[in-house]
Amino acid sequence: MPSAKSTPAIRYRIVPIEPQAHLFEVTLRIAAPDPAGQVVSLPAWIPGSYLIRDFARHVVAIAASGNGRHVALEKLDKHTWRAAPCRHALEVRYRVYAWDLSVRGAHLDNTHGFFNGTSVFLRVHGQDDQPCRVRISRPAGVRYRGWRVATSLPGAGAPEFGFGDYQAQDYDELIDHPVEMGDFTLSSFDAGGIRHDIAVTGRHDADLKRLGADLRAICATQTRFFEPRSRHAPMSRYLFLVTAVGEGYGGLEHRASTALLCARNDLPHAGMKGVPASYRKLLGLASHEYFHSWNVKRIKPQVFAPYDLDKENYTRMLWVFEGFTSYYDDLMLLRSGVIALEDYLSVLGETIGNVLRAPGRKLQSVAESSFDAWSRYYRQDENSPNAIVSYYTKGALVALALDLTIRQRSAGKHSLDDVMRGNWRRYGRDFARDLAGLEEGGFPAEVAAATGLDLRRQIRAWTEGTGDLPLARLLAGAGVKLALSSATKGGARLGARLVSRPGGLEIATAYSAGPAESAGLAGGDLIIAANGLRLDLTTLQTMLDRRRDGESLRLHAFRRDELIEAEVVLAAPPPSEVKLIVDDRAGAPAKRLRGSWLGTPRGK
Ligand SMILES: [Zn+2]
Secondary structure, eight states: OOOOTTSOSEEEEEEEEEGGGTEEEEEEEESSOOTTOOEEEOOSSBTTBOSOOOGGGGEEEEEEEETTEEEOEEEEETTEEEEOOOSSOEEEEEEEEOBOOSTTSEEEOSSEEEEOHHHHOOEETTOTTSOEEEEEOOOSSGGGTTOEEEEOSOBSSOOTTSSEEEEESSHHHHTTSOEEEESOEEEEEEETTEEEEEEEESSOOBOHHHHHHHHHHHHHHHHHHHOTTTOOOSSSEEEEEEEEESSOEEEEEOSSEEEEEEEGGGSOBTTOOSOOHHHHHHHHHHHHHHHTTTBTTTBOBGGGTTOOTTSOOOOSOHIIIIIHHHHHHHHHHHHTTSSOHHHHHHHHHHHHHHHHHOGGGGTOOHHHHHHTIIIIITSOOTTHHHHOOOTTHHHHHHHHHHHHHHHHHTTTSOOHHHHHHHHIIIIITTTTTOOOOBOTTOHHHHHHHHHSOOOHHHHHHHHHOOSOOOHHHHHHTTTEEEEEEOOOSTTGGGTEEEEEETTEEEEEEEOTTSHHHHTTOOTTOEEEEETTEEOOHHHHHHHHHTSOBTBEEEEEEEETTEEEEEEEEOOOOSOOEEEEEEOTTSOHHHHHHHHHHSOOOOOO
16 A cells, blocks of 8 residues: 555554553554455564564553444454454554563563563564554653653654654564663763763663773674674664663673663772673673674574564574574673783683583584574473573574684684674675575575585584584684683582572572482472571581591481482582683694784783
């Protein structure tokens, strides 16, 4: 249906109608509904988070009208409605309950509002590619007078950071710009030729100047990475939406923004020296989501171009899109000078250790883990470490192995960076115009195209196989020693991951064939005593430190409400503590390779 540019055929209005009841009211006006009966639906999932969430379950009331008259709505399935045939413009009005304080949903109370388009905007079937307009309205009442709006949605009359009209070229764009409203704090910086804004919601005492300076360095480094010539970011503006809470962690990528959830104490404070681990983790998260602006938002797996929002979209390549992004997120902190080399090597060592600690890596490949993300990685339980591998962490190590291999085989002429830039040129730059994406199984060909190397055999073994990656050898070739030892902290020698709970220690996971499992203990059991003494993590550690492997410990635990007793024979777990050490005695080629791999960090 052609429509004049000034009056899009699809218009939404969203009002935080009852903030105290967590209700948004949305009115959707369709100028030219399908004469056979217009179908509308809410997405079953939000791109970037691979789990069926059925957002339509939060629609608490819905009705339709045309020309002032009621139009019947028939519900076709859990998230789809069809309006009776209507010869006039169709208006669908509905209320959405918003009480999910996560980066994936919608949240509203009298302190702020947040929503993703996937939670609130019905998709108009058959008109997905039509431009649309959104009016974001201020809640009624004096207490909301100071509220502002933060979103990367292009304005269509709304003042900057104000309520009013915004627009999107199509539905895909509409749902890719989350919206925050409230009395957030704002700061901004320029990088990659564009303005970046940081909006922080929630109580906090953050040093936004420090945060802005560090993010600026990271964003500029990433932009230079993908666009070494133009050094221009692929969007015209970028927004970091940060929600600070007591405890929390999460991020979701979008084409021109990211929603981040963090603990308020992870934010930098005035006078802070260095980079504490908690802040480094937050910077790593921001770096990760920003890297996604290229890798997954614009360079996509073919099955995501376009997304099918009604059901699972299966790809065996999340190791490329999440794993490689995880490799580069920390590496970019180093390359931008935000963290020092020792910090980077310690983080990388932790990632290697995390992968080695999970017995599931022997049962599942990263390609399988990608495919099963919907039912396994996103739905973890006490057995997950025994049964699955993370396409994030092992995917990051595949990137590392590939990067070092390419550097060694090409004598420093090429690197994984060239592959990423090749993917960007081939699939990413034209994202808006051409929906082709990286085809399943197409990655080795991209490596060959960018580097001239045939690494099909290695990539197949590392991504379709379950063997450990040859990291010690590859790192040695880059002048870095990998030292491996057994973990001794926590419940390591019990073969269990333990979590402190009131009254005892809960077994989060009893590792496959480990001492706890062999003694009959299981995930969910609450250990209350060891050798007849009440215990917490500290007293347990002391007991373990005073005993040798092969000796036993008598544990009392509750399984549900039943007391059980187990004699656990202590044993050192397989080595999984990893230290990466710069080898000063490495040969000149290894040192050269290390220099080109880890850049010339300025350090801090
Ligand atoms: Zn990610």
